[in-house]
Amino acid sequence: MIARVLGIMATFLMASVATADSIKLAVTTSFENSGLSSVLLPAIQEDLGLEVQLLVVGTGQALRLGEAGDVDAILVHSRAAEEQFVAEGSGTHRREIMYNDFVFIGPDDDPAGIASAESAVDALQRIETTKPAFVSRGDDSGTHKKEVGLWQEARLEPESFEAWYRKVGAGMGASLNTAAGLEAYILADRASWLNFGNKAGLGLLFAGDPVLFNQYAFLPVSPEKHPHVRNDLAVQLEEWLVSDRSAELINSYQIEGETLFTFNADPE
Amino acid sequence: MSDIVEGLTAAFWLVISLDPELLEISLRSLQVTLTSLVIASAIALPFGTFLAIRRFRYRRLTISVLNALMGLPPVVVGLIVYILLSRSGPFGVLGLLFTPTAMVIAQVIIITPLIASITHQAMRELWAEYHDLLISLNTSQWQRIKTLIWDGRRNLLTASLAGFGRGIGEVGAIMIVGGNIDNATRVLTTAIALETGKGDFALALALGFVLIALAISVNIAIHSLSRTEREGRW
Numbered sequence: 128m129i130a131r132v133l134g135i136m137a138t139f140l141m142a143s144v145a146t147a148d149s150i151k152l153a154v155t156t157s158f159e160n161s162g163l164s165s166v167l168l169p170a171i172q173e174d175l176g177l178e179v180q181l182l183v184v185g186t187g188q189a190l191r192l193g194e195a196g197d198v199d200a201i202l203v204h205s206r207a208a209e210e211q212f213v214a215e216g217s218g219t220h221r222r223e224i225m226y227n228d229f230v231f232i233g234p235d236d237d238p239a240g241i242a243s244a245e246s247a248v249d250a251l252q253r254i255e256t257t258k259p260a261f262v263s264r265g266d267d268s269g270t271h272k273k274e275v276g277l278w279q280e281a282r283l284e285p286e287s288f289e290a291w292y293r294k295v296g297a298g299m300g301a302s303l304n305t306a307a308g309l310e311a312y313i314l315a316d317r318a319s320w321l322n323f324g325n326k327a328g329l330g331l332l333f334a335g336d337p338v339l340f341n342q343y344a345f346l347p348v349s350p351e352k353h354p355h356v357r358n359d360l361a362v363q364l365e366e367w368l369v370s371d372r373s374a375e376l377i378n379s380y381q382i383e384g385e386t387l388f389t390f391n392a393d394p395e
Numbered sequence: 396m397s398d399i400v401e402g403l404t405a406a407f408w409l410v411i412s413l414d415p416e417l418l419e420i421s422l423r424s425l426q427v428t429l430t431s432l433v434i435a436s437a438i439a440l441p442f443g444t445f446l447a448i449r450r451f452r453y454r455r456l457t458i459s460v461l462n463a464l465m466g467l468p469p470v471v472v473g474l475i476v477y478i479l480l481s482r483s484g485p486f487g488v489l490g491l492l493f494t495p496t497a498m499v500i501a502q503v504i505i506i507t508p509l510i511a512s513i514t515h516q517a518m519r520e521l522w523a524e525y526h527d528l529l530i531s532l533n534t535s536q537w538q539r540i541k542t543l544i545w546d547g548r549r550n551l552l553t554a555s556l557a558g559f560g561r562g563i564g565e566v567g568a569i570m571i572v573g574g575n576i577d578n579a580t581r582v583l584t585t586a587i588a589l590e591t592g593k594g595d596f597a598l599a600l601a602l603g604f605v606l607i608a609l610a611i612s613v614n615i616a617i618h619s620l621s622r623t624e625r626e627g628r629w
Contacts, residue, residue, distance in 0.1 A: 196482035304591070
């Protein structure tokens with residue numbers, strides 16, 4: 128009996144796979160939740176023979192992974208944090224790839240009336256006046272940083288808000304689930320929202336203010352700081368991401384007839 | 396309710412169609428958990444038995460600590476293993492972070508105390524029975540441990556299966572150290588967390604049902620392989 132059990136287990140132990148060239152890329156949840164990754168990754172595999180292993184985390188954690196040298200490159204959206212990342216010597220440079228936009232999601236009956244707001248700041252001020260439930264990512268992600276930045280522009284301090292302002296400390300999808308459960312307002316990126324399956328009672332209420340644009344950038348981790356990182360592969364990947372083929376795939380990616388991302392890399 | 400029905404239907408079709416992705420993550424779940432189980436059992440079974448038969452100075456303290464460690468929060472284990480294996484951590488040079496090996500390490504830490512503790516409880520009873528006989532035969536320490544392990548194998552199987560149960564359903568630690576990378580470290584539990592995050596409850600539930608079915612099949616398989624439940628043997 129023991130021999131048989133061991134035999135079965137040995138089979139499992141040996142089942143580990145060796146892969147060809149692969150690169151570890153930390154990306155934000157929106158990149159994966161939007162479904163864009165499942166369009167780009169197979170194309171990259173096809174063109175470069177390169178397997179991209181995605182670590183789907185918030186921008187804050189992605190930057191930490193890059194700093195520690197646990198990934199070869201990162202693709203995130205939080206300009207100030209990215210510039211600091213490069214300034215500290217963790218990344219070689221920052222290359223803008225594409226943008227999408229943030230949208231305000233809330234209950235369909237819109238108690239705060241943000242659908243008629245004039246700007247993103249106005250929408251937040253209306254929410255602060257009526258104090259309906261508002262879900263904040265609270266996880267130091269790019270979306271969270273954006274939200275906090277918007278509150279500051281509206282001259283409001285989220286830390287002083289009462290119980291209607293809920294920091295859930297979770298990813299975009301989990302936060303949207305919470306908002307659906309609480310019938311709360313939330314700031315989300317358009318891609319995650321369109322791909323989200325549990326829309327129960329929520330709707331897109333406000334979008335289009337230019338301050339809501341969301342720039343994604345690619346940052347290779349510095350091989351000087353971390354000699355083991357595959358900078359050669361990161362450079363290959365970057366060249367592919369700014370290529371015409373990438374542009375075409377990104378610009379033509381749609382969900383429910385809506386374009387999600389706009390390619391804006393500068394192909395030097 | 397309708398979500399549950401949809402989940403069951405989706406689970407049914409996933410299994411019937413032998414979805415290749417499902418197959419891959421299920422096998423990886425099994426691979427990681429069974430590997431951890433073998434390693435953890437190899438440590439915990441002799442250690443638990445040793446604690447039952449040997450009297451030494453800090454024995455009570457050791458047992459208390461062991462029992463407390465049964466409740467180790469997986470997230471904390473995950474975080475500690477993560478920091479140790481990170482490139483900027485002490486074992487960074489090994490490059491193990493975000494590999495199945497890292498997940499095995501975390502799971503071994505989580506399930507070893509559980510198996511050792513249950514083993515100790517079971518072996519204490521058995522030792523009370525065997526004590527006089529084994530002492531009078533003038534057996535060595537190692538012979539005693541071997542005898543108890545062999546004669547108490549059914550209880551030990553329960554201990555190991557408890558460890559398996561904790562391992563296969565665990566998500567907090569392996570999410571952190573494995574990173575839930577598609578085609579590399581994604582397992583059933585982390586895939587469920589991911590699909591829940593996307594709001595796709597039907598698929599998440601379907602994966603959940605597959606996980607439960609898998610756990611039951613492994614338990615039945617191990618029981619029948621080791622012939623514990625056959626007529627006239629208990």
